Amino acid sequence: MLAVVAAVVGVVVYSAYDPSASQLFPKCIFKSLTGYDCPGCGSQRAIHSLLHGDIAAAFGYNAMLVCSIPYLILLIYAELFRKKVPRLHSALTSVTAVLIILALVILWWVGRNIFHV
Amino acid sequence: MDYWVIIRIGEKPKGPYSIDEVVNLPLSPESLVWHTGLSEWLPATSFDEIKGIFEEEPEAAEPAAEASLAEEAPAEVPAAEESEPAEAVAEEVVESDEAQAENEVADEPAVAEEKTDIPPIPVMPPVFRPGNSRTQAQTAQQPPQFHAAQQQPLPQQQPLPQQEKPECPPTYLAWSIVFTIVCCWPFGIVGIIFAILTRTRFNRGNYKGAKKASEVAEWMCILAFTFGLVFWPLKLISL
Numbered sequence: 516m517l518a519v520v521a522a523v524v525g526v527v528v529y530s531a532y533d534p535s536a537s538q539l540f541p542k543c544i545f546k547s548l549t550g551y552d553c554p555g556c557g558s559q560r561a562i563h564s565l566l567h568g569d570i571a572a573a574f575g576y577n578a579m580l581v582c583s584i585p586y587l588i589l590l591i592y593a594e595l596f597r598k599k600v601p602r603l604h605s606a607l608t609s610v611t612a613v614l615i616i617l618a619l620v621i622l623w624w625v626g627r628n629i630f631h632v
Numbered sequence: 633m634d635y636w637v638i639i640r641i642g643e644k645p646k647g648p649y650s651i652d653e654v655v656n657l658p659l660s661p662e663s664l665v666w667h668t669g670l671s672e673w674l675p676a677t678s679f680d681e682i683k684g685i686f687e688e689e690p691e692a693a694e695p696a697a698e699a700s701l702a703e704e705a706p707a708e709v710p711a712a713e714e715s716e717p718a719e720a721v722a723e724e725v726v727e728s729d730e731a732q733a734e735n736e737v738a739d740e741p742a743v744a745e746e747k748t749d750i751p752p753i754p755v756m757p758p759v760f761r762p763g764n765s766r767t768q769a770q771t772a773q774q775p776p777q778f779h780a781a782q783q784q785p786l787p788q789q790q791p792l793p794q795q796e797k798p799e800c801p802p803t804y805l806a807w808s809i810v811f812t813i814v815c816c817w818p819f820g821i822v823g824i825i826f827a828i829l830t831r832t833r834f835n836r837g838n839y840k841g842a843k844k845a846s847e848v849a850e851w852m853c854i855l856a857f858t859f860g861l862v863f864w865p866l867k868l869i870s871l
Contacts, residue, residue, distance in 0.1 A: 541860075541863055553817050555814055555816075555817055555820075559814075562814075579813060580814075583809060586809075587806055590806045594802075594806060608800075608803050608827070608831060610828055610835070613805060613827055613828045613831065614828060617824050
């Protein structure tokens with residue numbers, strides 16, 4: 516319930532305002548402290564672009580966010596209907612799958628700071 | 633499918649027979665039977681298609697033989713399925729995915745038909761050596777899970793696993809990933825790690841540990857959310 520409310524508020528806020536043009540949106544602490552991008556840097560701008568249908572720009576702001584959306588949708592579906600799709604659920608949350616995700620996140624984090632994507 | 637039969641131990645194998653011929657042979661429950669696809673001889677009573685002819689006699693249940701039959705089935709398991717067997721018995725299986733279907737059969741004797749189409753099919757029956765215990769003879773040909781299956785109590789005597797095994801506690805994986813990307817990666821990544829821990833412990837049978845890890849993962853998500861909520865107003869004030 517809380518999640519749904521948060522999601523709706525998020526959609527409204529992030530489609531109405533452009534995070535890169537407004538001072539009101541939070542900046543990443545990690546980035547302001549170290550100067551390096553964190554795995555989530557750019558997601559506010561990416562969400563804004565996504566909500567305006569600009570997938571290419573969103574990909575440019577935070578590629579991992581865009582890539583993770585299909586997986587997250589599947590995962591939420593599997594959580595909600597766990598009884599109906601136990602195999603999908605256990606495949607998506609299996610140790611191997613999660614290890615792969617963790618590795619991807621870390622690779623993405625290191626990679627984006629080296630190659631400045 | 634060709635069947636070969638040793639009617640009385642010590643006799644030479646006879647065959648090939650079709651299944652219709654086999655059931656008309658003077659078999660006893662001690663007779664040994666082999667058909668294409670099997671790696672060794674099994675008692676006639678362990679074949680679903682044959683044991684019907686012993687109906688009048690008290691059926692000598694052969695759990696060990698059935699367990700080993702079942703274990704021959706899985707040839708390859710998709711990479712993501714490592715944890716599948718534990719989960720599969722824990723939950724009701726509604727969908728059937730062919731690749732996985734063979735994997736979870738360890739306690740269902742009905743598999744006998746499935747393994748007939750396993751790729752490496754010996755054409756001739758293996759030599760039956762009465763001196764060798766069956767388990768010794770076949771260990772080399774068995775997939776690794778074989779040992780695990782043998783240490784388990786006999787499948788027939790187990791209570792139904794569906795009722796016995798608790799459900800895997802929630803891993804909050806989706807939340808952890810979302811928070812990693814959107815808000816606060818330190819909490820998100822710790823959450824992901826505890827999601828892994830939850831699953832690993834659950835798969836090993838450490839249900840208490842899994843519950844604890846699940847709670848930590850939940851706390852990470854709550855912390856991340858709170859942190860996000862607190863952080864934004866702080867940021868606004870400092871502007």
